[in-house]
Amino acid sequence: MRYAFIKAGPSRSFSDDDAFFRNRSDPAGAEIDIYTGARFKADPTKAAILIELQDECLGEHVDDQAPQNANVLGFARYRNGRDEPSNLVEIVRHSGTKIAAVQAVRELFSAAGLEVVVCSDHVGRIINRLVIPKYNAALRFLDEGLASQADMDLTCKLGLGYPDGPIERVVRGGLANHYSTSKALFEAFGLPSFAPPRRATAAFRRDEM
């Protein structure tokens, strides 16, 4: 399937030297258009139109009630802050997205060797919705003296088989990045578990100074 990128700024999912970006085709003959940063234009003749999302929901880009948007989906390759992107692409379908468009996008990413999951249109999609409260709790526990950072990370690795501990992960991805994602989820859900934790807020403010 031929796909084109309509890019206005850097993509967090596919850098310019990523093979998937390099294998793009010309917009004229593409069956799928991928918007990264650029303002999207409806085109019902395409098999699918993809909009790269950051922390926002797809509804901020498209009206899901409009029939011409039935082939539009959001996507993001999951990435922990400044870590390299993972192999996972979260695809976001809105309430009016047609199955055929979901299928086309699934095939597109699977053919590129990426793993695909489909979710409905919520801020934080699947992973951030689940891990941000956990990382926030770990950072709070650290402040409260529950255990040392090393012991908390080791506990998760040895006790749960995680490849890395929650705190080393957040620190590696950047505490300031963690702040921004937490803040977006906190604004969307209003739940204390998403509120940016002290350490992340402090790191963000330090960076601003």
Place this chain on the structure above:
Amino acid sequence: MTKIIKTVGVCGAGGTMGAGIALVAARAGFATVCFDRSGDTLEKAAKQSIGFLDKSVERGKLDATKRDGIVASMVRTTKLEGLADCDLVIEAVFEDLSIKRELLGQLDAVCAEDAIFASNTSTLSITEIASGSKRPERVVGMHFCLPAQLMKLIEMSPGILTSEEVFGAAWQWTETCGQTPVKTQDKPGFILNALLVPFNNDAIRAVEAGVAEPADIDRAIKVGLGYKMGPLELIDLIGLDTQVRLCEAFYPITLDPRAATPPLLRRMVAAGLLGRKSGRGFFAYEGNTMFGA
């Protein structure tokens, strides 16, 4: 002076955790007294432990002479008095504060003044359990992971009154057994369950909110984060009824909304969907095969 530990007692040694903990102690060369109030479960556990050791021999991880030595070092009893000579007694009886407190009171009467008592509780407070003993300074938290005979991690927690000497001796004992101790405060769920129980609940709430199908939630977590198991598959393994019990233990103490039982979980348990053990939870199982993921 640091207490020298030679003989170890395990209370609830017929249970899932107790049997594994007894193996850890015996394998490290300690005379091990396996105590349980139920003789039948004690016998069953002994057979399973021998089976486990036999497998280790088959796999070349243990030699047969060592196996025989381990088996010989484990004695079984249904009488509390059998623990009289133990330097360290680890309790892994039912997760019930009054049962654990009562047991410690009984151990006071049977064991030497300088014996160390350890609790394998997952959710209860070490300080509250220790209040069942007249020697709370000799009580320490020692939380093994399931299966204890394979998992290296132990969360070690001092209660408010635990003496440094006792904590140090218990810590050293875990290292002698080849385990990896980590230190945590005496707080609900220590580190592991404090992070895991609410996280698993969040995954259930995501299913309930229609964020994604269970299989997609698990795949996202496995591929995106490199976890060996997705949260919903893990809950199926733990048992949905056990997850409810964990929520019921944590929520009233922490009042953390994430620890409250998700309504979907309650409904699934009511419908008899308990996970692997009932053949269906978030996924369907036939034998050991999983469907739906």
